[in-house]
Amino acid sequence: MDRPPEHGTGTVGVADRKSARDTRDADFAAYLAARQPSLLRTAYLLTGNRHDAEDLVQTAFAKLYLSWDKVRQQGSMDGYVRRILVNEHNSLWRRAWKKREHSADDDTLHRLDRPHHDVQDDGVGAALWDVVQTLPRKARAVVVLRYYEEMSEAETAAVLGISVGTVKSQTSRALAALRERAPQTLNPRAREEEDR
Amino acid sequence: MNDHDELGTRLTRTLTEHSDVMSGSSLGLADVKGRARSIRRRRTATAVVGVAAAVAVIVPTASLAAHTSGKPEPAPAITQTPSPTTTASPDSGHQPAPGVLDVSDLPTGDAPRMDYVANGVFHTADGDSFGVGTRYRPDQFVELDDGSRVWHTTANGKAYVEIQDSDGNFHDPVASGWGLTVNASHNVVAWLDPSGQVMLWEGRATEPRPLGDPIQGSDLRLGPVFGEGIGANGGSGPGCTVTGCTVYVNVTDNQGHRQVWEVSDAATQQLRDGGYLVLNDESEAGLSIGLTEIKDFESCSKLLGGGEFQGFETCKNQLQSFSPDGKLILALPTNYDGLGPTAMAMYRLDGTRLFERQATVHAQAAYPGATWEDDTHVLAPFFQDGTWSIVRVGSDSNMEYAVPPVSGDDVDNPFILPTGGALSAGS
Numbered sequence: 001m002d003r004p005p006e007h008g009t010g011t012v013g014v015a016d017r018k019s020a021r022d023t024r025d026a027d028f029a030a031y032l033a034a035r036q037p038s039l040l041r042t043a044y045l046l047t048g049n050r051h052d053a054e055d056l057v058q059t060a061f062a063k064l065y066l067s068w069d070k071v072r073q074q075g076s077m078d079g080y081v082r083r084i085l086v087n088e089h090n091s092l093w094r095r096a097w098k099k100r101e102h103s104a105d106d107d108t109l110h111r112l113d114r115p116h117h118d119v120q121d122d123g124v125g126a127a128l129w130d131v132v133q134t135l136p137r138k139a140r141a142v143v144v145l146r147y148y149e150e151m152s153e154a155e156t157a158a159v160l161g162i163s164v165g166t167v168k169s170q171t172s173r174a175l176a177a178l179r180e181r182a183p184q185t186l187n188p189r190a191r192e193e194e195d196r
Numbered sequence: 197m198n199d200h201d202e203l204g205t206r207l208t209r210t211l212t213e214h215s216d217v218m219s220g221s222s223l224g225l226a227d228v229k230g231r232a233r234s235i236r237r238r239r240t241a242t243a244v245v246g247v248a249a250a251v252a253v254i255v256p257t258a259s260l261a262a263h264t265s266g267k268p269e270p271a272p273a274i275t276q277t278p279s280p281t282t283t284a285s286p287d288s289g290h291q292p293a294p295g296v297l298d299v300s301d302l303p304t305g306d307a308p309r310m311d312y313v314a315n316g317v318f319h320t321a322d323g324d325s326f327g328v329g330t331r332y333r334p335d336q337f338v339e340l341d342d343g344s345r346v347w348h349t350t351a352n353g354k355a356y357v358e359i360q361d362s363d364g365n366f367h368d369p370v371a372s373g374w375g376l377t378v379n380a381s382h383n384v385v386a387w388l389d390p391s392g393q394v395m396l397w398e399g400r401a402t403e404p405r406p407l408g409d410p411i412q413g414s415d416l417r418l419g420p421v422f423g424e425g426i427g428a429n430g431g432s433g434p435g436c437t438v439t440g441c442t443v444y445v446n447v448t449d450n451q452g453h454r455q456v457w458e459v460s461d462a463a464t465q466q467l468r469d470g471g472y473l474v475l476n477d478e479s480e481a482g483l484s485i486g487l488t489e490i491k492d493f494e495s496c497s498k499l500l501g502g503g504e505f506q507g508f509e510t511c512k513n514q515l516q517s518f519s520p521d522g523k524l525i526l527a528l529p530t531n532y533d534g535l536g537p538t539a540m541a542m543y544r545l546d547g548t549r550l551f552e553r554q555a556t557v558h559a560q561a562a563y564p565g566a567t568w569e570d571d572t573h574v575l576a577p578f579f580q581d582g583t584w585s586i587v588r589v590g591s592d593s594n595m596e597y598a599v600p601p602v603s604g605d606d607v608d609n610p611f612i613l614p615t616g617g618a619l620s621a622g623s
Contacts, residue, residue, distance in 0.1 A: 029225040036223055041215035050218065058223055062231035087607060125210040132211070136352050147204060148211040175203060 060085040142170040298559030305596035310618030342399040378616035379421040408464035419444030419475040479522035485515035494530040508547030521571040536562035551593035577611035
């Protein structure tokens with residue numbers, strides 16, 4: 001079969017392409033509106049501040065947009081965009097640059113971002129959040145996917161592109177760190193000693 | 197409920213509460229498309245760099261010229277092809293069209309004629325392989341003429357330098373602020389510590405030592421190391437103290453202006469000769485290349501020499517590093533950020549561009565850095581279509597695999613080529 005001409009008289013072809021692009025954009029915009037709030041929340045848990053979370057989500061959606069046709073055909077948009085989000089956050093070059101770009105304002109923003117639930121749980125939640133923030137990025141990603149997204153170990157492994165065994169060991173280490181450094185109410189060993 | 201469940205439940209509740217601060221959504225389609233254009237441009241027409249003197253570290257120049265808005269993707273450049281110098285096997289793979297940087301189906305040539313690392317395994321040029329042995333994850337290494345190696349490694353967001361003696365023993369890691377650069381004789385390695393202090397490892401020394409005063413400013417990047425160390429001095433003397441090594445540091449001052457500083461035992465001062473904003477490399481013959489103008493979407497470079505040598509200027513590419521014999525220049529796109537350069541060119545010293553290859557929308561090849569393998573070839577790890585490979589690019593623009601493609605993520609380059617190239621490069 002002859003290929004249609006790419007240049008010259010193809011005004012109908014141009015209109016068709018524009019229509020297809022508009023439809024594609026409309027589909028993507030609908031997906032963006034639907035999934036953005038959820039992805040922003042996950043991004044916030046990964047980054048710990050609003051600015052980086054928004055930046056991360058924008059990049060993740062942009063990469064999804066570039067691969068939209070292929071990914072949509074496979075019906076794997078949610079997994080794909082979440083994987084981009086987490087891996088983008090973990091990537092070395094980004095970490096290096098973000099480290100340089102951060103300013104003292106970040107701490108202020110971080111404080112302003114805090115929710116006000118501390119009274120209800122005697123500050124345990126806030127303390128736990130602080131400890132989560134100190135976890136290495138990959139460990140934090142495992143914690144967020146397992147305990148916020150409530151993914152299975154296999155799903156977490158698929159998103160992070162690591163083995164289930166690695167997810168298990170990362171989870172175990174992260175929980176041990178949290179138990180060690182979190183408030184005593186969450187540390188059974190400390191509680192036992194206190195009871196004595 | 198057991199303790200594990202209690203912690204897990206508490207964790208879920210805490211994360212849910214904290215995630216609620218991100219209520220609302222402000223990102224529109226236009227924002228996403230704008231970022232997508234930026235990423236595509238980065239993948240297809242822009243780049244990230246290497247360090248001086250034939251390579252290897254990624255340096256997004258977003259810091260040199262921040263930009264996000266759209267710009268038309270350039271068409272592949274016209275290619276000039278001198279006599280072939282690569283060793284492509286005719287029975288498999290093919291050369292991409294002239295001007296196109298597509299590494300998806302290349303012929304396979306010789307393995308790298310230098311040591312390299314693949315997935316944490318050290319491969320020697322003569323075929324041996326063994327674990328790298330560093331305490332942390334390596335992202336750069338330099339080989340010295342006394343058989344020792346200096347590694348740049350990272351762990352938990354922090355960077356380190358790990359020195360490995362010629363007998364294979366490692367010194368304790370020391371903190372690093374920016375990666376390694378090496379002189380042409382491979383007997384002086386420099387890096388920046390987190391405070392901006394230039395640190396030197398002179399081969400056969402027992403400890404790293406500071407050079408000059410700490411550099412103030414932000415976005416510090418090492419330029420070339422010029423001069424001879426202990427090895428060239430032929431003995432156990434004080435090396436750079438006597439021979440006068442100079443390390444160049446590219447920095448952004450408090451007003452956001454780019455500057456070059458020269459650091460030696462004698463002085464730490466701003467380099468004003470040459471009018472460089474960024475100094476990329478200096479050859480043994482005393483020629484230098486660097487950026488003289490940086491705009492939002494482009495930069496201009498020049499080659500400078502002494503005496504009668506005229507040099508040249510170009511705003512078509514960024515002049516990056518000299519070949520080991522100092523006769524060719526590896527060049528990158530004029531502007532770049534993100535994951536890696538997506539175009540490559542080579543120039544003669546008279547300003548003749550031997551070739552330029554650019555990635556396209558359909559062939560989104562990118563490389564984080566390139567290193568000279570000999571006087572007419574560079575090696576570079578390339579990412580394209582979900583695979584990483586090491587590609588040899590000749591001055592005739594021919595390309596071939598030195599290490600065939602392996603599956604991988606775009607942000608997880610499994611390969612490390614030695615900064616400064618092989619010890620014998622060009623000889």
